[in-house]
Amino acid sequence: MRAHYGKVTAAFAMISALALSGCSAGGDSTEAGAEAAPCEASEGPVTLNFTTWVPGMDKVVELWNAENPEIQVEVQTGPNGNSGTYQNFFNQIQAGNAPDLGQVEYDALPNFRVQDGLENIAGCEGVADAQDQFVDWTWGQVTFGEEGSVYAVPQDSGPMAMYYRADLFEQAGIEVPTTWEEYAAAAEQIKAQGSFITNFPKSDVNWFAGMVWQNGGQWFANDGESWDVNLTSPESEEVATYWQDLLSKDLVSTLPSFSDEWNASFNEGQQWTWVSAVWGATTLSTGAPDTAGKWAVAPMPQWEDGGNAAGNWGGSSTAVLKGSDHPAEAAKFALWLNTDPEALALANELGGIYPAAKSATELEAFAGGVDYYGGQKIYDVFADASANVNPDFTWGPTMTQTYTDVSDGFGAAIGGSGTLMDALENGQQKTIDSLKSQSIPVSE
Amino acid sequence: MSRSAAMLIMGVFTLYFLTPIWWLLTTSTKTGGEITSTAPLWFTANSAGTFLTNLGRLFTYGDGLFGRWLLNSALYAGVGALIGTVIAAMCGYALAKYEFRGREAIFNIVLSGVLVPATALALPLFLIFSRVELTNTMWAVFLPSLVSPFGVYLARIYAAASVPGELLEAARLDGSGEIRTFFTVSTRLMAPALVTIFLFQFVAIWNNFFLPLIMLRDQVLFPVTLGLYAWNSQISQIPELRSLVIVGALVSILPLIIAFLALQRFWSSGLGAGGVK
Numbered sequence: 001m002r003a004h005y006g007k008v009t010a011a012f013a014m015i016s017a018l019a020l021s022g023c024s025a026g027g028d029s030t031e032a033g034a035e036a037a038p039c040e041a042s043e044g045p046v047t048l049n050f051t052t053w054v055p056g057m058d059k060v061v062e063l064w065n066a067e068n069p070e071i072q073v074e075v076q077t078g079p080n081g082n083s084g085t086y087q088n089f090f091n092q093i094q095a096g097n098a099p100d101l102g103q104v105e106y107d108a109l110p111n112f113r114v115q116d117g118l119e120n121i122a123g124c125e126g127v128a129d130a131q132d133q134f135v136d137w138t139w140g141q142v143t144f145g146e147e148g149s150v151y152a153v154p155q156d157s158g159p160m161a162m163y164y165r166a167d168l169f170e171q172a173g174i175e176v177p178t179t180w181e182e183y184a185a186a187a188e189q190i191k192a193q194g195s196f197i198t199n200f201p202k203s204d205v206n207w208f209a210g211m212v213w214q215n216g217g218q219w220f221a222n223d224g225e226s227w228d229v230n231l232t233s234p235e236s237e238e239v240a241t242y243w244q245d246l247l248s249k250d251l252v253s254t255l256p257s258f259s260d261e262w263n264a265s266f267n268e269g270q271q272w273t274w275v276s277a278v279w280g281a282t283t284l285s286t287g288a289p290d291t292a293g294k295w296a297v298a299p300m301p302q303w304e305d306g307g308n309a310a311g312n313w314g315g316s317s318t319a320v321l322k323g324s325d326h327p328a329e330a331a332k333f334a335l336w337l338n339t340d341p342e343a344l345a346l347a348n349e350l351g352g353i354y355p356a357a358k359s360a361t362e363l364e365a366f367a368g369g370v371d372y373y374g375g376q377k378i379y380d381v382f383a384d385a386s387a388n389v390n391p392d393f394t395w396g397p398t399m400t401q402t403y404t405d406v407s408d409g410f411g412a413a414i415g416g417s418g419t420l421m422d423a424l425e426n427g428q429q430k431t432i433d434s435l436k437s438q439s440i441p442v443s444e
Numbered sequence: 445m446s447r448s449a450a451m452l453i454m455g456v457f458t459l460y461f462l463t464p465i466w467w468l469l470t471t472s473t474k475t476g477g478e479i480t481s482t483a484p485l486w487f488t489a490n491s492a493g494t495f496l497t498n499l500g501r502l503f504t505y506g507d508g509l510f511g512r513w514l515l516n517s518a519l520y521a522g523v524g525a526l527i528g529t530v531i532a533a534m535c536g537y538a539l540a541k542y543e544f545r546g547r548e549a550i551f552n553i554v555l556s557g558v559l560v561p562a563t564a565l566a567l568p569l570f571l572i573f574s575r576v577e578l579t580n581t582m583w584a585v586f587l588p589s590l591v592s593p594f595g596v597y598l599a600r601i602y603a604a605a606s607v608p609g610e611l612l613e614a615a616r617l618d619g620s621g622e623i624r625t626f627f628t629v630s631t632r633l634m635a636p637a638l639v640t641i642f643l644f645q646f647v648a649i650w651n652n653f654f655l656p657l658i659m660l661r662d663q664v665l666f667p668v669t670l671g672l673y674a675w676n677s678q679i680s681q682i683p684e685l686r687s688l689v690i691v692g693a694l695v696s697i698l699p700l701i702i703a704f705l706a707l708q709r710f711w712s713s714g715l716g717a718g719g720v721k
Contacts, residue, residue, distance in 0.1 A: 049661070051661055053674070053677070053678060054681075055678060055681060055682050076580075076661040076662050076663065077663050077674070078660075078661065078663060078674050079657070079670075079673055079674040079677040079678075080677040080678060083673070083674075083677040084657050084658075084673075084677075087658075088657070088658060088661070091567065091570055091571075091658060092574075092579075094571075095570065095571055095574035095575075095579075096574070097574050097577070097579060099661065258679070258680050260479055260480045261480070263480045264480035264481060267477075267480060267481060279681070282681075282683065283680060283683065286476060286477075286683035286684065287480075287683060289477045290477075290481075351681070352681055352682070
């Protein structure tokens with residue numbers, strides 16, 4: 001763990017070094033708060049507004065309100081971020097009446113940062129010291145590698161692994177794949193049995209990004225001055241070529257994810273594996289109830305034999321939005337919400353979140369075996385995956401646009417015109433155009 | 445065209461429009477798992493029981509949030525349409541029956557409002573309401589719902605056609621004030637148009653989605669459309685919401701169906717009058 005941690009700091013230091021154009025940067029986390037704006041506590045009782053779409057969050061907040069009469073939090077729940085809540089945040093920030101705290105997914109954070117929608121809470125009491133309590137890569141997501149900056153507190157994450165039909169693999173005498181090469185070979189054998197090894201989700205571009213993430217690829221980088229867009233890196237190309245091959249040979253289905261037919265396909269045993277995030281465990285058990293007890297979870301197949309890299313799909317932070325009158329109290333609440341064992345346990349129970357706090361692995365909910373997965377302790381697999389997620393992954397500031405353009409290209413590739421790689425190349429160009437049109441500096 | 449050909453075409457279109465509603469009806473009688481595993485357009489063996497269970501869960505989930513949403517929608521749409529109709533009727537009546545300078549100019553300005561989609565006005569409205577600190581309140585949805593340019597247009601056309609000037613003269617000679625004449629004589633003559641305006645407004649406010657989406661943060665204030673949308677966006681996290689969204693959608697269209705059937709007679713005669721002029 002220690003070595004891993006060093007890598008993170010080194011990576012951030014490198015980015016900061018570029019930003020400060022050559023200043024030597026050996027700063028560690030304890031210095032982080034030094035440059036941040038002062039963050040002073042308000043006098044007297046305060047009321048904070050918190051907008052989220054995690055179900056049951058109001059119950060979690062009741063715990064806090066009972067213990068903190070001076071800092072009362074009011075929860076508003078609405079549609080999830082991309083279904084309108086982010087746009088509302090931007091409107092409200094512009095009008096000066098945004099909630100103090102808002103749920104923001106990691107891939108949307110850079111957009112808020114670029115539009116100056118976040119308060120820097122690094123100077124608030126306890127924030128800089130909290131770094132150790134969170135899974136390394138999630139902390140990188142909320143600091144953007146900027147020196148002396150923390151813009152949100154990590155809430156949850158989606159480390160990825162492979163759900164697979166243990167019974168079907170055993171009956172067919174096929175080895176459970178541990179590398180992508182084996183996975184492709186298994187796909188052929190499963191196709192011969194009349195089923196699919198998995199479904200390719202054309203509209204879940206963030207799933208695809210998770211695959212690239214596992215392969216050590218980077219889609220975006222920011223040196224503090226301009227953005228580097230790199231959807232077509234060699235790692236990205238390797239992933240795209242791999243799935244294009246499976247698609248061309250008709251070895252994977254292309255149903256719309258999370259649709260009724262998609263659920264039915266899993267429920268009827270048409271799908272043998274699903275490489276997905278930890279939250280997928282519930283999706284699967286409710287969407288495919290007839291296959292209870294037949295599933296198991298293994299680490300993601302690897303690009304290199306004997307590797308242990310994992311990708312990540314999803315996850316959110318609790319951000320203090322620009323214009324909050326009480327950033328100190330808001331930061332205090334956000335830290336409690338995402339580290340307090342009782343709060344985490346309840347948020348998991350009611351909202352199904354997989355906390356970004358390292359202590360999450362100690363939660364009772366993740367300790368035992370899960371019946372749906374044949375009694376396997378599946379959360380151990382995800383805890384390992386979480387520790388093996390590459391900490392250097394940066395999202396771009398216009399992910400909604402990038403997702404849409406790449407997804408359109410994926411759809412076309414599935415329809416037979418172009419390839420996944422063409423889609424990435426097109427997405428690359430569209431993203432650069434979009435950044436330029438918003439006057440966001442891009443390096444080419 | 446022969447009668448049977450006309451019937452055939454109407455039959456096809458009726459089927460086309462009713463199929464989604466039929467699907468909604470059958471699907472709301474299924475559990476989450478049955479939605480994908482049973483025939484989509486037919487019931488299951490224990491449909492009635494499941495339907496009642498779904499209905500019970502719908503109204504108890506989240507401390508009875510859905511009931512609250514229905515009440516909100518009824519309030520926004522019912523009261524909003526009522527007041528909106530009165531305003532539109534008075535405005536249209538004044539434009540039809542009184543001569544004053546700038547009358548046509550005002551009418552044309554109001555009419556141009558028909559061309560501006562409500563969606564385009566939502567963001568400016570949000571910024572205005574932010575200034576007066578009324579966002580995230582009932583007023584933020586209620587006040588913008590009161591105006592209906594189309595209602596004014598319809599009221600003017602209908603008043604011009606159905607309220608004779610001689611009758612107003614007679615009322616004046618008998619000593620009735622203008623306001624009293626409007627409410628006791630003119631509104632009765634305009635009744636079919638008023639019902640039409642009311643229905644239009646009611647449906648428009650009931651189905652209004654974008655304005656509440658932008659204005660409201662507190663889900664206790666949501667109308668039923670926005671509430672169902674919020675639930676629907678959470679299905680990947682809470683799959684049990686799937687069946688609630690479906691049965692909720694069914695319940696949410698019932699008031700519209702009832703309003704249409706109850707006011708149908710007036711509705712059609714009002715539309716006809718507007719169309720001819």
